[in-house]
Amino acid sequence: MGRTGPTVPAGLGGPARRADRAAVRRPAITDPEPDGQPGTETGTETGTETGRETGTETGTETGRETGWEPDGLPGPSAGAPPRGVRKRTAAAAVLTPAAVMLALGLWGLDRGTMWRDESATIQVARRSLPEIWHLLGTIDAVHGLYYLLMHAVLAVRDDELALRVPSVLATAATAALVGAIGCRLARPRVGLWAGLLYATTPFVSHYAQEGRSYALVATGAALATWLLIRAVEHPSYGRWTGYGVAVGVTALLHEFAILLLAAHGLTLLLSRVAWRTWRGWGCAASAAALALLPLALFSQGQSGQVSWIRTPGPEEAEALLRAFAGPGDTVLAGTLLLAAVALLVPRPRTGALHLGAVALPLALVPPALLYAAAQWQPLFLDRYLLFGLAGVPLLAAAGADRVLGLVPVPPRGRWAVAAAGAAVVAGAFAGQLPEQERERLPASRGDELARTASVVGRLARPGDAVLFLPLHERRVALAYPRDFTGLRDLTLQRSPAASGTLFGEEVPAAELRARLARLPASGRVWVVSDTNAGDRWIRSQRAEHAKTTVLGELYREESSVFVRGGAVSLYVRR
Secondary structure (H helix, E strand, O other): OOOEOOEOOOOOOOOOOEOOOOOEOOOEOOOOOEOOOOOOOOOOOOOOOOOOOOOOOOOOOOOHHHOOOOOOOOOOHHHOOOHHHHHHHHHHHHHHHHHHHHHHHHOOOOOOOOOHHHHHHHHHHOOOHHHHHHHHOOOOHHHHHHHHHHHHHHHHOOOHHHHHHHHHHHHHHHHHHHHHHHHHHOOHHHHHHHHHHHHOOHHHHHHHOOOOOHHHHHHHHHHHHHHHHHHHHOOOHHHHHHHHHHHHHHHHHOHHHHHHHHHHHHHHHHHOOOHHHHHHHHHHHHHHHHHHHHHHHHHHHHHHHHOOOOOOOHHHHHHHHHHHHOOOHHHHHHHHHHHHHHHHOOOOOOOOOOHHHHHHHHHHHHHHHHHHHHOOOOOOOHHHHHHHOOHHHHHHHHHHHHHHOOOOOOHHHHHHHHHHHHHHHHHHHHHOHHHHHHHOOHHHOOOOHHHHHHHHHHHOOOOOEEEEEOHHHHHHHHHOHHHHOOOEEOOEEEOHHHHOOOOOEEOOHHHHHHHHHHOOOOOEEEEEEEOOOOHHHHHHOHHHHHHHHHHHHHEEEEEEEEEOOEEEEEEEEO
16 A cells, blocks of 8 residues: 555654655554555544644554553554544643633733833824824834734724733733644643643743733744644645745734744754655745845834844843743753753654654744844844744643653543643742732833823823923823823924824924923923933933933922832922
């Protein structure tokens, strides 16, 4: 019935024999098996082949799903659970992490304040489509697709909760996709544990509750990885197109997501896939890169907005490691140990791709490439690399599965094993509960714009004037305009929307002097300042230094109220 295939080693790079058609065969672990027996489209396989869609195995393999034999040892096919049970088990392994992540994402979602990055999202998304397009021509083109998405969201409901809900939903979807990848490349309990590990990582919770694009980028990367696995196992024009679209859209949400292609390329290299697979992947990857190219070239002219990022060193590398594998030393050590087990004692590969060959490049390649590039052009921030985190829980879960695989478990005990692994994840979550709670405090971000605005709203009177120092601190009024009702903006020349900028255009020092002089003798000026900027930086900026000089000549500071990241100071005429 065709050729027979040799036994394949369990390492990352063991070759996968393929039929000339679209199927991917499972390497034989016992007797040689006929080549070219594809699985059904529903994800299960009959005869001598193994179902990869649900992550279960039948036929001549034992049901590793039962969990009662060490991996890789043959057993009677009668040990495999019924197909319906397998499907329900896989579904539970996917949906449970999604439900947990959804609950964690909604927990403490309303922090009572936005911070500076979120304020940029909400004030841009509130603009009309022509105004957003005008802005993207001058700044933030890299976030254009996300702003358009949030424009549609805020059209339904305009508040801070609506600002963050897309990130919550995206992160829940990512947890489900991590679980699905674990099911497909290993088995459902690996998928369950991996998805739960992803959902309970504090770094994930941070961006699940952030009104920015990073959670959506992580979802796109996980979806692209899932589609890559499907396209390699069952190649078709439609699957490769879907993969290319997923990568392209994800990269348009954030340019650095294109590094995903390097990770996937290494995955295929380690897996020694056939030339036909390289051709399909190459076409899809090229299309995604070409779709990103115009944005990448155009955004080079706006690179000044990230000029504040410093060259990364060992501290930044360690911080990213802790963000990916756990902030606490115990969790970090356990995660790295299990990942090492998964790589050194891998599961026998039963499909076209090995779990380690997928997870390790995903977690390692994008950070390594961005870190290296940042030595020349500093652009290394942990949030830019959130999309690679999914590889770490996959490795840790696979390592835990290998350790438990050494313990004989009766068929009816498979649920107990899965539950025990989930309990360990819950214990790790409990140990990191203080970190999780801190992520939901207003102090978890760089500043608290709502507190600054509330001080102005409480102390200022209609007819008072306001001055923002520096220019970008106008974001407080843009995020919370109600607290600034009736106040005159002394320096504003053109509004942010009219000027196509984030913070508007300001008048020169001479005009500011004239405006201050026209204020009544009893007039009061409220200065809203960014305390993170510092006096030294203010003095280095010509326009900002001129504002402080003119103000100091005509007015004196009478009192100040400090909040985290900012201050509100009252100035009266000398």
